[in-house]
Amino acid sequence: MDFSALNNEDRVYIEKVMEKKQMQDFLQLYSKLSIRCFSDCVNDFSTRTITDKESACTTLCVEKFIKMSQRMSQRFAEQHMINQQ
Amino acid sequence: MDFSALNNEDRVYIEKVMEKKQMQDFLQLYSKLSIRCFSDCVNDFSTRTITDKESACTTLCVEKFIKMSQRMSQRFAEQHMINQQ
Amino acid sequence: MDFSALNNEDRVYIEKVMEKKQMQDFLQLYSKLSIRCFSDCVNDFSTRTITDKESACTTLCVEKFIKMSQRMSQRFAEQHMINQQ
Amino acid sequence: MSQNALMAEQEMEAMTLLFNGMVDTCYKKCIPGHYREGDLTKGEAVCLDRCAAKYIDLSEKIGRQMTEIQNTLAASQMPSQ
Amino acid sequence: MSQNALMAEQEMEAMTLLFNGMVDTCYKKCIPGHYREGDLTKGEAVCLDRCAAKYIDLSEKIGRQMTEIQNTLAASQMPSQ
Amino acid sequence: MSQNALMAEQEMEAMTLLFNGMVDTCYKKCIPGHYREGDLTKGEAVCLDRCAAKYIDLSEKIGRQMTEIQNTLAASQMPSQ
Numbered sequence: 001m002d003f004s005a006l007n008n009e010d011r012v013y014i015e016k017v018m019e020k021k022q023m024q025d026f027l028q029l030y031s032k033l034s035i036r037c038f039s040d041c042v043n044d045f046s047t048r049t050i051t052d053k054e055s056a057c058t059t060l061c062v063e064k065f066i067k068m069s070q071r072m073s074q075r076f077a078e079q080h081m082i083n084q085q
Numbered sequence: 086m087d088f089s090a091l092n093n094e095d096r097v098y099i100e101k102v103m104e105k106k107q108m109q110d111f112l113q114l115y116s117k118l119s120i121r122c123f124s125d126c127v128n129d130f131s132t133r134t135i136t137d138k139e140s141a142c143t144t145l146c147v148e149k150f151i152k153m154s155q156r157m158s159q160r161f162a163e164q165h166m167i168n169q170q
Numbered sequence: 171m172d173f174s175a176l177n178n179e180d181r182v183y184i185e186k187v188m189e190k191k192q193m194q195d196f197l198q199l200y201s202k203l204s205i206r207c208f209s210d211c212v213n214d215f216s217t218r219t220i221t222d223k224e225s226a227c228t229t230l231c232v233e234k235f236i237k238m239s240q241r242m243s244q245r246f247a248e249q250h251m252i253n254q255q
Numbered sequence: 256m257s258q259n260a261l262m263a264e265q266e267m268e269a270m271t272l273l274f275n276g277m278v279d280t281c282y283k284k285c286i287p288g289h290y291r292e293g294d295l296t297k298g299e300a301v302c303l304d305r306c307a308a309k310y311i312d313l314s315e316k317i318g319r320q321m322t323e324i325q326n327t328l329a330a331s332q333m334p335s336q
Numbered sequence: 337m338s339q340n341a342l343m344a345e346q347e348m349e350a351m352t353l354l355f356n357g358m359v360d361t362c363y364k365k366c367i368p369g370h371y372r373e374g375d376l377t378k379g380e381a382v383c384l385d386r387c388a389a390k391y392i393d394l395s396e397k398i399g400r401q402m403t404e405i406q407n408t409l410a411a412s413q414m415p416s417q
Numbered sequence: 418m419s420q421n422a423l424m425a426e427q428e429m430e431a432m433t434l435l436f437n438g439m440v441d442t443c444y445k446k447c448i449p450g451h452y453r454e455g456d457l458t459k460g461e462a463v464c465l466d467r468c469a470a471k472y473i474d475l476s477e478k479i480g481r482q483m484t485e486i487q488n489t490l491a492a493s494q495m496p497s498q
Contacts, residue, residue, distance in 0.1 A: 006338075006340050006341060006344065007338070007340075009338075010338050010340055010341035010344070013341050014341055014344050014345065017345055017348070018348070021348065021352070025352070040369045040370075040371070041371070057371055059374070060371035060372070060373060060374045061371045063374030063375075064367065064371055064373075064374055064375075064376065065363070067374070067375065067376050068359070068363060068366075068367060068376060068380075068384060069359050071376065071381065071384055071385075072355070072358060072359050072362065072384060072388055073355075075384070075385055075388035075389070076355055076358065076388060076392070079388060079389055079392045080392065
């Protein structure tokens with residue numbers, strides 16, 4: 001996105017919007033990961049503590065999701081550049 | 086959440102945010118309940134009026150969901166207190 | 171919705187809110203259609219290009235969804251009028 | 256902003272949520288996911304019309320029930336006069 | 337806020353929605369829900385790359401189709417000159 | 418708005434997302450979709466209590482893991498002194 005066209009006041013506004021969005025994106029990713037990995041990994045409600053198996057599954061689930069979204073960010077940047085030319 | 090650290094102007098801002106959030110939460114709960122209970126209870130599209138069976142099912146569905154979210158609010162408050170210590 | 175009760179300043183505020191909402195609704199519909207039609211129509215990941223079958227399916231999927239939401243807008247307006255009387 | 260403007264904004268939010276909930280739910284109930292044609296079939300159109308009517312009625316019924324539950328809750332927390 | 341700032345904000349919103357839609361959809365299409373390892377397998381990586389390319393292309397095609405439908409709609413409501 | 422007010426607002430947003438995630442997930446895990454009675458059965462209540470405790474613990478574990486990953490990422494992009 002090319003913000004050169006924006007004057008100073010707009011630029012400050014956009015920077016604040018982006019800062020808030022970054023925080024918002026982190027919270028949304030955190031919420032999505034908790035919902036997805038809990039649903040996929042936790043099924044034993046005979047106890048109120050997380051079992052080792054559930055904990056291990058969650059660690060892999062979080063790692064896999066973050067690696068996936070990093071890879072998709074790269075593809076998104078490349079693909080989007082091609083289509084913009 | 087401890088708001089004592091906030092000065093007057095911030096406190097007014099936060100109170101307005103909380104008031105808007107409360108209205109937002111009620112609308113979101115209302116929308117979620119309509120979607121969930123309609124999906125679970127209504128399957129007869131041979132007529133355009135709600136059948137008695139569908140209406141009864143919905144009443145129970147709403148009651149069950151609200152009792153569930155009340156119970157979860159208590160657990161959330163207790164559990165969150167423990168983890169904060 | 172009857173906005174006659176609003177003074178000038180409120181009316182300007184509401185018009186700005188509605189303008190932003192219209193843009194928001196278009197973006198949400200665009201995102202929902204992309205997710206739904208891609209999920210329903212695209213299943214061949216042995217290639218990185220859209221097949222003719224997938225492309226045709228998507229065209230019908232978009233058309234069907236838009237015709238459906240136009241029809242529902244009419245029903246919504248009629249039904250809502252009846253209930254308001 | 257005056258109270259009126261906020262009320263109007265919330266009324267719009269409530270209408271949007273109701274409309275979106277109706278569209279998403281009736282789409283799942285009435286439109287199968289294999290697209291042979293772009294137009295709505297007779298059966299799909301009839302199903303959508305009935306689903307819309309039922310969704311709006313049921314949603315209003317749920318609204319009344321939620322308000323009742325909230326009132327009984329508020330009353331039970333009221334200091335007994 | 338000037339028109340430019342609002343346009344930039346909406347451009348960002350559109351990009352976020354496109355990216356999130358792509359990530360959620362391709363995750364469901366390419367990653368099975370049993371996690372034996374944290375790294376992406378060869379098959380998962382290849383599937384994700386192709387899915388990303390196809391999602392972005394299809395999304396642009398849908399965007400063009402939606403704009404066409406809106407234009408024909410707007411034209412049909414135009415008072416005939 | 419001061420930094421404190423923004424922090425308080427984000428803290429509230431985080432709590433709402435955590436609570437909503439817990440409620441939606443535990444509802445699916447503990448409440449079957451056929452409603453014979455409005456009250457929670459014994460089994461449903463016990464399941465919900467355990468699910469709430471597990472969800473909050475797991476969510477905090479995920480939070481720590483995400484922060485770790487972000488720190489290693491940030492460190493790796495740091496210009497080597």
